Amino acid sequence: MADSFVVRKLRDIKHKGDDARSGKLLRKLESKPVNMILKVGFIVQMPEIWHTEKSVYELMCNDSRFEPWLIIVPALDISTMELDDNVGDYYVNECKNGNMIIARKDGKWCDIDLDSFDYVFYQRPYNYYLPEHLQNSQVIAHSRVCYIPYAIEDVKNAGLFEDDFFRNVYLGFHESDDIAELLNSRYPSRTRKRFYSIGNPTQEKAMSINKECGYSKVMWAPRWSTDPVIGGSHFPDYHKQLECFSWGDNKLIIRPHPLMWDNFIRKNIMTEDEKNGVIAGWKEKGITVDDNTSIFDTFNDTDILISDRSSIMSIFIMTGKPIIYCPFGSDFFELFDKTVSGCYTANDWNELESTLRMLLSGEDPLKEKRLGILNELNMKYNHSSEAIVEKIFEDSANNEKKR
Numbered sequence: 001m002a003d004s005f006v007v008r009k010l011r012d013i014k015h016k017g018d019d020a021r022s023g024k025l026l027r028k029l030e031s032k033p034v035n036m037i038l039k040v041g042f043i044v045q046m047p048e049i050w051h052t053e054k055s056v057y058e059l060m061c062n063d064s065r066f067e068p069w070l071i072i073v074p075a076l077d078i079s080t081m082e083l084d085d086n087v088g089d090y091y092v093n094e095c096k097n098g099n100m101i102i103a104r105k106d107g108k109w110c111d112i113d114l115d116s117f118d119y120v121f122y123q124r125p126y127n128y129y130l131p132e133h134l135q136n137s138q139v140i141a142h143s144r145v146c147y148i149p150y151a152i153e154d155v156k157n158a159g160l161f162e163d164d165f166f167r168n169v170y171l172g173f174h175e176s177d178d179i180a181e182l183l184n185s186r187y188p189s190r191t192r193k194r195f196y197s198i199g200n201p202t203q204e205k206a207m208s209i210n211k212e213c214g215y216s217k218v219m220w221a222p223r224w225s226t227d228p229v230i231g232g233s234h235f236p237d238y239h240k241q242l243e244c245f246s247w248g249d250n251k252l253i254i255r256p257h258p259l260m261w262d263n264f265i266r267k268n269i270m271t272e273d274e275k276n277g278v279i280a281g282w283k284e285k286g287i288t289v290d291d292n293t294s295i296f297d298t299f300n301d302t303d304i305l306i307s308d309r310s311s312i313m314s315i316f317i318m319t320g321k322p323i324i325y326c327p328f329g330s331d332f333f334e335l336f337d338k339t340v341s342g343c344y345t346a347n348d349w350n351e352l353e354s355t356l357r358m359l360l361s362g363e364d365p366l367k368e369k370r371l372g373i374l375n376e377l378n379m380k381y382n383h384s385s386e387a388i389v390e391k392i393f394e395d396s397a398n399n400e401k402k403r
Contacts, residue, residue: 015163018137022167023189025140029170030191032144033400034118037067038392041120041143043134045073047090047293048258049123049150054094055201055385056121056148061096065393070100071112071120076129079262083131090293103134114142119392121146125165136168144170144395148388149200151311161186171395173388175200175314175381196391199384202311206318207378210300213321215362217251217301219290223308224257226269232328234308235260236269239278241349242306243285250360254282255290255298257310304359306352314339320374322364324355338377342370 042057044050060066072091074084085107092100101112109131114120120136120143127135136145147169166172166187172195174180183195220242222235235256242252264270270278279289292298295312299305305316306324313323317339325343344359344366346352358364 018163019167022137022140026168026170026189026194027191029140029144031399034396035067035116036401038065038118038396039116040066040068040392041071041114041117042068043071043073043120043122043130044091044094045075045129046123046150046258047088048295050091050094051205051294051296052148052150052200052202053121053123055205056388058096059385059389063389066389068097068099069117070095071103071134072100073103073130073134077262078259079266081128103131109133114139117143118396119144119146119171121148122165123150125149125162127164136165140168140170146171146173146392148173149175149311150202169194171391172196173198173200173384173391175203198387198391199381201385201388202315203318203377203381204384205296206299206315207382209296209315209319211319211321213303213319213364215303215359215364216249217253218304218306218356218360219253219255219298219302220306221255221308221310221312222257222260223310224260224263226267232308233260234326235264238326238349238352241353243281243287245353245356247286251286251288253288253290253298253302255292255295304356306346306356313343317342317370317373318377320367320371322359322366322370324352324359326352338373342366342373 040060042053044053057068057070060068070091072087074087076083083104086105087102092102101110103110103112112134120139122136122145125147127137132138139145145168147165161183166183169187172180172183174183174195174197177197180195180197184193187194220238222239223233226233226236239254242254245252261275265272265275282289290298295315299316299319302316302321304322304324305313306326307313307316308326309328313325314336316323323339323343325340325345327340327345327347344355346355
């Protein structure tokens with residue numbers, strides 16, 4: 001008991017010390033001069049979530065007020081928790097203006113002049129995916145840290161907002177008022193607002209997805225973690241039943257979360273041989289494992305989505321096409337609550353099977369409700385990327401310009 005008390009007190013002392021350090025550095029950044037042409041870095045690592053920042057980056061590439069750069073970091077192997085020695089070619093090909101920094105090559109890190117950047121965007125709100133010198137707790141000593149959620153923030157009180165990351169965010173751009181209010185309350189500034197309800201570019205991009213529904217092509221998106229606190233995964237419950245379902249002329253595409261297989265193997269939920277056996281069984285039944293880098297490419301060819309609790313539901317709702325939601329109990333933020341209100345809910349296999357058969361027959365009683373949600377969200381999110389770019393420039397206008 002005494003040890004537990006001591007540990008808690010030491011943790012509280014460290015927490016307060018880290019908060020004080022971040023507050024001091026954030027206030028210092030408020031008066032740091034900016035370049036005449038704003039130099040903005042995008043620390044990029046995971047191609048599957050580039051769609052979140054891509055439109056903001058491309059707008060800046062075509063705006064004479066900005067000089068955007070890609071800072072390309074190699075992927076982290078979640079099974080070993082080690083970074084690859086080299087980066088792939090995905091982000092090299094995504095660079096539109098020639099401004100890029102390869103952060104690691106042949107096992108060696110390059111020197112990056114972080115002081116030269118006015119703003120630096122992060123893809124994910126977790127520092128442990130990055131080398132220490134690029135974690136936002138270090139970068140905050142040099143540049144203004146910005147964040148756009150790669151995933152729509154959905155479940156309350158699920159550890160989604162890690163102090164280690166969010167205490168260091170200078171500007172955060174979120175999709176709903178309740179999230180912005182929570183973050184401004186949890187991480188207050190004495191001088192300015194830090195978190196804005198300004199929409200999410202992912203929602204904006206989702207408006208362009210094909211909205212025609214043929215009630216034939218089904219996608220299942222199982223989650224990577226079985227932890228019910230963060231939404232859980234129904235993969236162990238449904239993968240055999242969906243494989244054995246009578247698909248006839250219909251089609252099933254399975255898109256596991258990019259971290260699912262490695263996490264299941266690392267947590268001893270399955271072995272490598274068992275994984276290979278599952279995939280072989282799918283192949284034998286004509287079931288496709290989706291390997292598109294961008295989920296938008298897959299959604300263009302999807303009529304019905306079966307999903308665990310996932311931010312992709314708030315993307316797919318923008319198509320107006322049906323979603324079958326497989327829940328664990330949670331308390332949701334505003335946007336996800338709205339999304340779920342337009343979904344079919346399947347609490348077990350019997351409900352999932354009957355709802356799937358209904359939709360494949362073309363019967364879709366929630367269609368009009370979904371279209372109403374789609375129209376409401378279209379009005380809110382159709383200029384999110386532009387709003388973020390303008391907010392960055394507006395913030396910079398309060399700072400002295402470098403000569």
